[in-house]
Amino acid sequence: MNLHYRTIAVIVMALSFSICSAYAEGPSKADLAKAAQNPIANMISLPLQNNINTGIGPDNETQNILNIQPVYPFSLNDDWNVITRTILPVISQPGALTGDGRKNGLGDLNFTAFFSPAAAAAAFTWGIGPTFVLPTASDDALGSDKWSGGIAAVGLAMPGNWVVGSLVSNIWSIGGSGKNDVNLFTWQYFINYNLPNGWYLTSAPIYG
Structure with missing residues (x-):
């Protein structure tokens, strides 16, 4: 189990670059592309993110x-929106020991509800709320076997062609059969530059 947590530490510190495209029609293509990059946009969406990490395991x-x-938003009242974001990882990774087969399946599900001002200022948007991790992993090697909860916050600005922001969270285990308690701080910043026709470049390293 300790080896598993050391592996996770390598994964969350990986720096990833990607080129993405937001598909939309008409003159609002650029605005929709920016909204797709905003984790607390008041818009229903289904982002798919694929990460490939190298140097994992003993081999x-x-x-x-x-x-x-x-992502599913809803209005709490005239002043506040609640933006719910669920992350379900589908994982394929090498075994913890040399000779072990690959582990394939679902990881732990992460649910976050951001409370965000309904009339957010154009220059800066923010949200804060509870975050929970459910032990949904299909294999012990793919999750923590712990129920966890904590708090998450995000803030971002969208000047010109840029979308720049940061997301922080901390979760603590509150139950479950896993041997190791969870106390995980995660920080991610993201810098996106929008190109014509809905394409954009993004860099979003995660530290934890």
Whole structure:
């Protein structure tokens, strides 16, 4: 189990670059592209993010994580929105020991509810709320076997062609059968530059 947590530490510090495209029609294409990059946009969406991490396990193999991230917002009242974001990882990774087969399946589900001002200022948007991790992993090697909860906050600005922001969270285990308690701080900043026709470049390293 300790080896598993050391592996996770390598994964969350990986720096990833990607080129993405937002598909839309008409003159609002650029605005929709920016909204797709905003984790607390008041818009229903189903982002899919695939991460490939190298140097994993005792034989320095490759791990693949496909994050399915449905976002569903709703209005709490005239002043506040609640933006719910769920992340369900589909994981394929090498075993913890040499000779072990690959582990394939679901990881732990992460649910976050951001409370965000309904009339957010154009220059800066923010949200804060509870975050929970459910032990949904299909294999012990793919999750913590712990129920966890904590707090998450995000803030971003969208000047010109840029979308720049930061997301922080901390979760603590509150139950479950896993041997190791969870106390995980995660920080991610993202810098996106929008190109014509809805395409954009993004850099979003995660530290934790």
